[in-house]
Amino acid sequence: xxxxxxxxxxxxxxxxxxxxxxxxxxxxxTLADFPAIAINENGTSFEENATIKAKTVMQALDLPVMADxxxxxxxxxxxxxxxxxxxxxxxxxxxxxxxKLLHELAGVPxxxxxxxxxxxxxxxxxxxxxxxxxxxxxxxILHERQGDNGFGYDxxxxxxxxxxxxxxxxxxxxxxxxxxxxxxxxxxxxxPEWWRA
Ligand SMILES: O=P(O)(O)OP(=O)(O)OP(=O)(O)OC[C@H]1O[C@@H](n2cnc3c(O)ncnc32)[C@H](O)[C@@H]1O
Ligand SMILES: [Mg+2]
Numbered sequence: 001x002x003x004x005x006x007x008x009x010x011x012x013x014x015x016x017x018x019x020x021x022x023x024x025x026x027x028x029x030t031l032a033d034f035p036a037i038a039i040n041e042n043g044t045s046f047e048e049n050a051t052i053k054a055k056t057v058m059q060a061l062d063l064p065v066m067a068d069x070x071x072x073x074x075x076x077x078x079x080x081x082x083x084x085x086x087x088x089x090x091x092x093x094x095x096x097x098x099x100k101l102l103h104e105l106a107g108v109p110x111x112x113x114x115x116x117x118x119x120x121x122x123x124x125x126x127x128x129x130x131x132x133x134x135x136x137x138x139x140x141i142l143h144e145r146q147g148d149n150g151f152g153y154d155x156x157x158x159x160x161x162x163x164x165x166x167x168x169x170x171x172x173x174x175x176x177x178x179x180x181x182x183x184x185x186x187x188x189x190x191x192p193e194w195w196r197a
Contacts (some may be wrong), residue, residue, distance in 0.1 A: 135182025
């Protein structure tokens with residue numbers, strides 16, 4: 001059994017990675033297991049922030065560490081909230097973030113509410129070996145919340161081909177199409193070589 005440290009405080013992300021990595025024989029530890037580690041997420045891109053998270057925790061533990069920086073990119077808002085998705089409305093508060101997103105998009109018609117979720121995964125080893133993987137999922141922003149599953153902006157993110165929001169999908173259905181699922185599948189194609197090297 002392999003144990004992988006993921007530099008996240010987000011319980012929703014952690015749960016998704018646990019479910020996706022279990023079939024690979026990988027168990028997950030997160031910052032919930034190492035609460036003393038503080039991360040200053042002050043980068044200017046998803047990759048920079050993921051690298052900061054992975055590097056901070058890798059140096060603190062002297063272990064290989066994976067990190068995920070992700071966000072919602074809304075076309076009508078010139079890419080906002082983007083790398084600021086977690087604290088769009090000030091605090092790390094999903095309900096307030098969703099309310100702000102709806103407010104910013106008030107009056108914007110359906111065909112201009114296109115958006116995507118992005119994930120960049122960065123994994124670092126103490127010897128410096130780095131692995132980067134990316135994924136995205138396209139959709140549009142609803143006018144009100146729909147569904148109770150998932151986390152973050154999931155209740156406002158509608159997938160036309162499924163006729164459902166991300167919050168109306170099961171965990172397995174979301175992982176099959178999500179930005180995080182796509183990034184992890186990309187990551188896993190190169191993970192064994194990175195882990196062993
Ligand atoms: O940095 P860590 O500790 O991993 O946790 P975080 O929640 O701060 O994570 P990010 O910095 O990557 O910010 C991403 C934000 O984007 C949103 N987000 C990311 N992935 C999402 C998903 O799958 N569904 C809904 N919202 C998501 C959500 O608001 C997250 O807080
Ligand atoms: Mg964060």
